[in-house]
Structures are given as C-alpha cells and as structure tokens.
Amino acid sequence: MTSPTPGTLYLVPTPLDFGVGAQALERVLPAHTLQQAAGLNHWVAENAKSLRAFLKRVDALAPLCMPLQEMSITELPRAVHKQGDHAGWFDARPLLAAALSGHNVGLVSEAGMPAVADPGSSVVRAAHDLGLPVMPLVGPVSLLLALAASGLNGQHFAFVGYLPQDPAQRQARLRQLEQLALQSGQTQLWIETPYRNAAMLGATLQTLRPGTRLCVAAGLTLETQSVRSMTVAQWRLSPQAPDNHTPAVYALGA
Amino acid sequence: MTSPTPGTLYLVPTPLDFGVGAQALERVLPAHTLQQAAGLNHWVAENAKSLRAFLKRVDALAPLCMPLQEMSITELPRAVHKQGDHAGWFDARPLLAAALSGHNVGLVSEAGMPAVADPGSSVVRAAHDLGLPVMPLVGPVSLLLALAASGLNGQHFAFVGYLPQDPAQRQARLRQLEQLALQSGQTQLWIETPYRNAAMLGATLQTLRPGTRLCVAAGLTLETQSVRSMTVAQWRLSPQAPDNHTPAVYALGA
Numbered sequence: 001m002t003s004p005t006p007g008t009l010y011l012v013p014t015p016l017d018f019g020v021g022a023q024a025l026e027r028v029l030p031a032h033t034l035q036q037a038a039g040l041n042h043w044v045a046e047n048a049k050s051l052r053a054f055l056k057r058v059d060a061l062a063p064l065c066m067p068l069q070e071m072s073i074t075e076l077p078r079a080v081h082k083q084g085d086h087a088g089w090f091d092a093r094p095l096l097a098a099a100l101s102g103h104n105v106g107l108v109s110e111a112g113m114p115a116v117a118d119p120g121s122s123v124v125r126a127a128h129d130l131g132l133p134v135m136p137l138v139g140p141v142s143l144l145l146a147l148a149a150s151g152l153n154g155q156h157f158a159f160v161g162y163l164p165q166d167p168a169q170r171q172a173r174l175r176q177l178e179q180l181a182l183q184s185g186q187t188q189l190w191i192e193t194p195y196r197n198a199a200m201l202g203a204t205l206q207t208l209r210p211g212t213r214l215c216v217a218a219g220l221t222l223e224t225q226s227v228r229s230m231t232v233a234q235w236r237l238s239p240q241a242p243d244n245h246t247p248a249v250y251a252l253g254a
Numbered sequence: 255m256t257s258p259t260p261g262t263l264y265l266v267p268t269p270l271d272f273g274v275g276a277q278a279l280e281r282v283l284p285a286h287t288l289q290q291a292a293g294l295n296h297w298v299a300e301n302a303k304s305l306r307a308f309l310k311r312v313d314a315l316a317p318l319c320m321p322l323q324e325m326s327i328t329e330l331p332r333a334v335h336k337q338g339d340h341a342g343w344f345d346a347r348p349l350l351a352a353a354l355s356g357h358n359v360g361l362v363s364e365a366g367m368p369a370v371a372d373p374g375s376s377v378v379r380a381a382h383d384l385g386l387p388v389m390p391l392v393g394p395v396s397l398l399l400a401l402a403a404s405g406l407n408g409q410h411f412a413f414v415g416y417l418p419q420d421p422a423q424r425q426a427r428l429r430q431l432e433q434l435a436l437q438s439g440q441t442q443l444w445i446e447t448p449y450r451n452a453a454m455l456g457a458t459l460q461t462l463r464p465g466t467r468l469c470v471a472a473g474l475t476l477e478t479q480s481v482r483s484m485t486v487a488q489w490r491l492s493p494q495a496p497d498n499h500t501p502a503v504y505a506l507g508a
Contacts, residue, residue, distance in 0.1 A: 024286070030284050032282070115401075116408040124405035126405075128483040138281075144395045145390040151380075151381070151382050158412035158440065
C-alpha cells in the first residue's frame with residue numbers, strides 16, 4: 001500500500017473588519033484567494049465561529065465545495081491564543097492528520113494573515129516538519145499596509161508586538177524603541193488593543209522627542225480608515241487618538 | 255478663489271512576477287485594487303515602462319479611465335533607486351503637484367508594495383507633509399508571505415534589507431542576526447539579488463548553528479514557488495538554493 005500524496009497547508013487571510021462591517025470581500029481578497037478558500041473542507045482556525053461567518057461571506061462570491069456543517073474544523077487550543085505558539089512548546093502535528101491522508105487544509109486567524117501578529121506559526125512549523133507544501137495566499141496584512149502608508153523607512157523595520165501595560169515600563173520601552181529607531185534607522189511598529197488607544201497615544205506623546213515621526217494607522221481597509229503620520233511636535237498640536245473600538249498600528253522612526 | 259479638495263495618494267501594489275510570467279492579476283490583486291488602479295491617471299513610478307506594462311494588464315480586467323498615452327507618469331529619480339529615499343534627503347513634494355490641484359495620484363514600485371523593501375517612502379512622507387490622504391491598497395507583499403509561510407515567530411520580527419556582499423562581513427552579519435534571533439526571539443528577514451542565491455545559501459549554511467531554523471521562500475505567488483523551512487542541520491543534507499533568476503526572501507529564527 002502506498003501512502004497518499006500529502007495535502008497542502010493553505011494560509012488563508014481574512015478581512016480586517018472582524019466580521020463587523022461586513023465589508024465586501026473583493027475589497028481585500030483576490031479572486032484566487034476566494035476560490036482557493038472555497039475549495040477547502042478541512043480547517044484549523046483560531047476561532048471556529050469566526051471561520052464559519054467568513055466562509056458564508058466567501059460562499060456568496062465563490063460557492064463552497066461542501067456545506068459548512070459537513071466541514072472539518074479544528075480550533076487551536078486556548079493556551080495557544082494566550083501564550084502564543086511560536087516558542088516551540090506546542091506540537092501542532094496532530095492537527096494536520098487530514099493533510100497526511102491527502103486533504104488540503106486551510107489555516108485562518110481572526111483577521112489578516114495567520115501566523116503574522118496572530119497565532120498559527122506552530123501549525124506552519126508542523127507542516128514543514130511533516131514535509132507538507134505550504135501555500136500562503138494574498139490578502140490584507142495590517143502591519144504592512146501601515147508601514148507602507150507611514151512614509152517611514154520600509155527598507156529596515158521591526159514589529160515588536162504589544163508594549164508593556166505598566167506606565168513606567170511602557171515609557172521605558174518607548175524610549176528604548178525610539179533610541180533604536182534614531183540610531184539604526186530601523187522603523188519600530190507595535191500594536192495595542194483598541195480600548196487602550198487613547199492611553200497609548202498619550203504615553204507616546206509624553207515620552208518621545210519632538211522631532212521623532214509617529215504614525216498611527218487605524219481601521220485599515222475599513223470605511224473609517226485613518227492614517228496620520230507626523231512629528232511628535234505636530235501630534236501634540238492635534239492629539240486625536242483612534243476611538244476605542246478601532247484596531248490601530250503604531251510606528252515610529254526618524 | 256477657494257483651493258480644490260486635494261487628491262488622495264494611492265499606494266498600488268503590483269504582482270511579484272516583474273511582468274515576466276504574465277500571471278493572471280486576479281491571483282494577487284483584489285477586484286477593488288484593480289478598480290482603483292484603473293481609475294487613476296496621475297502616477298509616480300519607480301519605472302514608467304513597467305507601470306505601462308502593468309496598466310495594460312489591469313485594462314484587460316478593469317478598463318482604464320483614460321488611454322495610457324494621455325496619462326501623466328513621473329519617474330522617481332535614479333538617485334532614489336540607488337540610495338533609497340527614506341533618509342529624508344529627497345524632497346518628493348514637487349512630484350505631488352497634481353494631487354494639490356485635486357487629482358488622485360498612484361504610487362507604484364517594480365513589484366509588490368511601494369515603500370516596503372522598495373522606493374517610495376519619500377513620496378508617502380511628502381503626502382503627509384502636504385496634508386493629503388494616503389490610501390494603501392491590498393496586494394502581494396513578499397516579505398509577509400515569506401514570514402507567514404516560514405513557521406518562524408510572526409509576533410516579533412525584523413526586516414534588515416540586504417546583507418553585505420563581502421564574504422567576511424556577510425558572515426559577521428549573519429552571526430549577529432543569529433545571536434539576536436536566538437536571544438530575543440525576533441525572526442530576522444533579509445533579501446538577496448537572485449544571481450547571488452547560491453552564494454547566500456552557501457554562506458548561511460556555513461555560518462549558522464545546526465539547530466537554527468532557516469527559511470528560504472522563493473518565487474512567491476508564482477508557479478515556481480518554493481518555501482523550505484528547516485534547521486540548518488537539515489538544510490546541510492539537501493542544500494538546494496533557488497535558481498539564479500528567482501527572487502527569494504530569507505529568514506532565520508529559533
């Protein structure tokens with residue numbers, strides 16, 4: 001008996017509206033991404049409910065290959081959401097059993113590209129370890145839309161995740177990132193949960209030097225999108241933070 | 255006399271095939287991106303000839319608003335291509351005169367997202383300085399496709415551009431990047447010109463520790479796409495480099 005040709009792991013990006021605005025998917029997903037997503041019936045998802053809502057929207061543009069209820073959907077365990085899954089402690093190979101028996105498998109996170117500023121890298125690593133082909137599909141990635149729209153150095157940049165919540169630690173970290181950016185020219189990007197947008201902007205304007213350039217890119221790809229990029233001195237004259245429901249990406253540089 | 259409402263600067267991503275494979279644009283560009291690109295008749299481009307070739311491909315899917323010959327296309331100066339335009343020495347505001355008189359303007363680079371690992375950030379900065387809205391559109395970004403497909407840490411990463419060409423300096427830089435990645439958990443990404451792919455992989459396998467994970471993502475979104483991610487020890491057993499015509503993204507991490 002020969003083993004079947006293994007399936008491919010597809011990395012399927014999703015819109016940045018978290019299912020809320022019910023934005024037209026053609027705004028952010030190429031036709032090819034929609035067709036590939038519609039052809040998959042085995043999934044690994046950060047959240048099964050969000051995946052089902054996404055697939056219903058896909059179905060309206062590219063008919064699904066199988067009724068939703070019959071699809072196989074495996075959720076990433078809670079611990080992966082909380083601690084992240086990049087450190088190698090979580091063995092995701094059992095989640096890819098279907099791929100070993102020849103099925104293509106889709107990986108999705110809550111918004112944007114799985115495994116980028118989101119869980120999923122353990123599943124991708126497992127696919128490589130099992131010798132499965134990995135196929136990333138094109139879609140929206142908030143970090144890169146923010147970087148391009150910031151006017152900051154896009155030839156040398158770093159994404160550092162979340163900053164500490166403790167005010168003193170956050171201030172120290174902001175100083176460190178500013179020093180790194182000014183000395184090395186490396187743009188520094190980070191994210192914050194929406195309800196802390198005002199606190200984050202406040203801390204930033206209080207801490208950074210007047211000549212440092214700060215970009216706040218909020219609601220990317222949405223109707224409410226706003227990208228503001230200027231020096232800290234200019235920000236201090238009109239310090240409007242994104243509202244506390246809108247996801248934002250922050251970036252600083254020379 | 256009142257001044258006209260200023261136009262918007264659109265960041266228009268292009269496919270990663272450099273016009274060669276003549277890939278279907280729907281593979282990598284959402285319908286919205288195609289429609290927005292088709293509606294622009296003022297452009298700032300890294301290369302005018304490549305932009306015209308791209309717009310001919312757009313026209314087949316979304317009819318252009320105006321014949322190509324009548325469009326206004328401004329090329330970024332040569333010096334910007336060579337030295338990069340992020341350091342603030344190049345004032346791109348004159349390139350946006352059309353936007354000040356109310357026209358929307360598109361910015362494009364040779365492949366992928368303008369201003370990310372490509373020229374263009376000076377134009378974006380100028381738009382912010384002039385108070386113009388900046389609208390990044392969704393399309394392929396090789397760095398992020400590579401990062402997602404690598405299985406490496408996507409919650410903390412840096413893109414460092416090109417490594418030095420001098421072998422001793424390149425080795426020193428690789429050691430430095432490896433140390434940074436192993437100590438801080440920050441995935442390190444870089445690029446190389448295709449004809450140096452074999453030399454780059456050779457240097458990498460010679461320099462890095464056996465347990466370090468290396469990803470080489472070549473020909474992203476193309477028919478020839480290949481993403482290999484494994485430890486340096488495993489790479490040494492099958493050290494195939496991408497061919498010397500295929501653009502590749504390199505990444506290392508724990």
